[in-house]
Structure formats: C-alpha cells, structure tokens
Amino acid sequence: MFKRQLRKYKRNIYINSLDNTWIKRTMKDMRYTFAQFKAEYPDDNACLEAVFQNRYGKLNYCPKCGADTKWYRVKNRKAYACIHCRHQLHPLADTIFRKSETSLWNWFYAIYLVSVAKNGISAKELERHLGVTYKTAWRMLNQIKKLMAEELELSGIVEADETYIGGRRSQSEMHDNKTPIVGIAEKRGLVKAKVLDGKASEARVMPFLKHNISPLSVLHTDKSRIYHNASKNQFKHR
Numbered sequence: 001m002f003k004r005q006l007r008k009y010k011r012n013i014y015i016n017s018l019d020n021t022w023i024k025r026t027m028k029d030m031r032y033t034f035a036q037f038k039a040e041y042p043d044d045n046a047c048l049e050a051v052f053q054n055r056y057g058k059l060n061y062c063p064k065c066g067a068d069t070k071w072y073r074v075k076n077r078k079a080y081a082c083i084h085c086r087h088q089l090h091p092l093a094d095t096i097f098r099k100s101e102t103s104l105w106n107w108f109y110a111i112y113l114v115s116v117a118k119n120g121i122s123a124k125e126l127e128r129h130l131g132v133t134y135k136t137a138w139r140m141l142n143q144i145k146k147l148m149a150e151e152l153e154l155s156g157i158v159e160a161d162e163t164y165i166g167g168r169r170s171q172s173e174m175h176d177n178k179t180p181i182v183g184i185a186e187k188r189g190l191v192k193a194k195v196l197d198g199k200a201s202e203a204r205v206m207p208f209l210k211h212n213i214s215p216l217s218v219l220h221t222d223k224s225r226i227y228h229n230a231s232k233n234q235f236k237h238r
C-alpha cells in the first residue's frame with residue numbers, strides 16, 4: 001500500500017514538472033480547426049502533393065535513370081515524373097486512396113473528421129459530411145480506422161507491464177477468472193493495451209510488443225520472466 005502511494009506521489013511530481021510548452025503544443029494540436037485544415041489542404045492537388053512529399057519528398061535521384069533529379073507533376077494525372085527521363089512515380093499506389101472514386105480531398109476531409117472527433121464518428125455522420133453514399137462512408141471509415149490502428153507504433157522509452165483485472169477470486173487463485181492484460185506506454189505519449197487469450201507469458205506478450213513497438217526502442221519492465229529475452233527481440237531492455 002505504501003509503495004503504491006509513493007508511486008502515485010512520484011507520478012504527480014512528474015506531471016507537475018512537465019514542460020509547459022509541451023502542454024501548450026499538445027493543446028494546440030487538439031484544436032486543429034477546419035479553417036486550418038482547409039488552408040493546409042485546399043484541394044485535390046494540395047492533398048496529392050502532401051502524399052507525394054510524404055512518400056518521395058526526400059528522393060533526389062531517379063531509380064530509373066540514376067541521375068540526381070527533381071520531380072514535376074504530370075498534368076491531369078496523379079503522378080510525378082523525373083525531369084530527365086520522365087520516369088513516373090505514383091504516390092497513391094498501395095495506399096487507401098488508390099483507385100477510389102471518392103476525391104482525394106474527400107478522403108483527407110474524412111481523416112480530418114475522424115481525427116478531431118472526441119468520441120469517434122459514425123459512418124452515418126461521415127455520409128452527411130462528405131455527401132457520399134452510406135456504403136462508401138462505411139468503407140472509408142473502416143479503412144481509415146484500420147490505417148490509424150496500424151500506424152500506432154510506440155517508440156523511444158516504452159514501459160511494458162501485464163496485469164489481471166476483474167473477477168472475484170482470492171489472490172491465490174487470481175488467474176482463474178480474471179482477464180489478463182498487457183499494456184505498453186510511451187514516455188509522454190501513446191498507450192496501447194491488449195487482452196491476452198490466456199495467462200500472461202512470454203509467448204503471448206512478446207509478439208504484441210514486437211508488433212507495436214518500433215525496433216531499437218528502450219523497453220522498461222519489471223523483472224518478470226516474460227521479458228527476460230526482450231534484448232534478443234530487437235529491444236534495448238532495462
């Protein structure tokens with residue numbers, strides 16, 4: 001009990017000492033308004049340029065002719081070409097925007113709406129905002145959600161721990177009807193948790209860590225056997 005209180009106290013100090021600019025920046029990010037969104041992404045071209053910059057912005061040579069190059073937008077096509085050999089890059093290939101009948105701006109608008117909705121957004125609301133069919137809205141929403149979940153990879157200093165919640169058994173039988181959970185938390189950042197399909201073990205926990213924490217992150221854990229091989233599994237382990 002005392003240990004728990006001490007931990008709580010330490011955590012409070014930590015929260016109180018958090019850098020003010022970091023808090024302000026986070027608050028600002030949360031208030032990304034529609035006006036800001038519209039200014040940053042006014043039309044399809046701006047959205048395509050954003051995808052291109054994200055994927056190929058740092059590509060300063062041509063994979064086809066090998067020359068140091070620059071890329072120009074191909075007129076009326078969703079492609080960019082090498083100034084020397086006209087080799088084309090298609091920034092939307094292998095993305096959720098590919099071959100979609102919905103405009104790229106509508107996709108960006110949908111992502112904006114999903115991102116700023118505090119309590120999530122329904123396909124019905126998306127249908128109304130975008131002026132697309134319910135079926136299209138539902139499909140878009142699912143793809144966006146899937147993409148967002150996939151990209152949620154933790155990095156830097158990451159803490160991992162497992163616990164058992166719920167149930168009503170005594171300490172000695174605690175695993176019998178309690179639900180095993182593993183959680184990971186990034187320092188000052190993302191948190192992710194998963195229900196395990198059995199008692200917490202290395203075989204059940206490590207795949208979750210490997211899938212959700214970027215390689216070379218520093219993994220902090222307690223001395224449980226579950227994490228003994230963490231350093232053999234791409235992490236720096238403390």
Ligand SMILES: [Zn+2]
Pocket residue numbers: 062063064065066067069082083084085086087
């Ligand atoms: Zn070229």
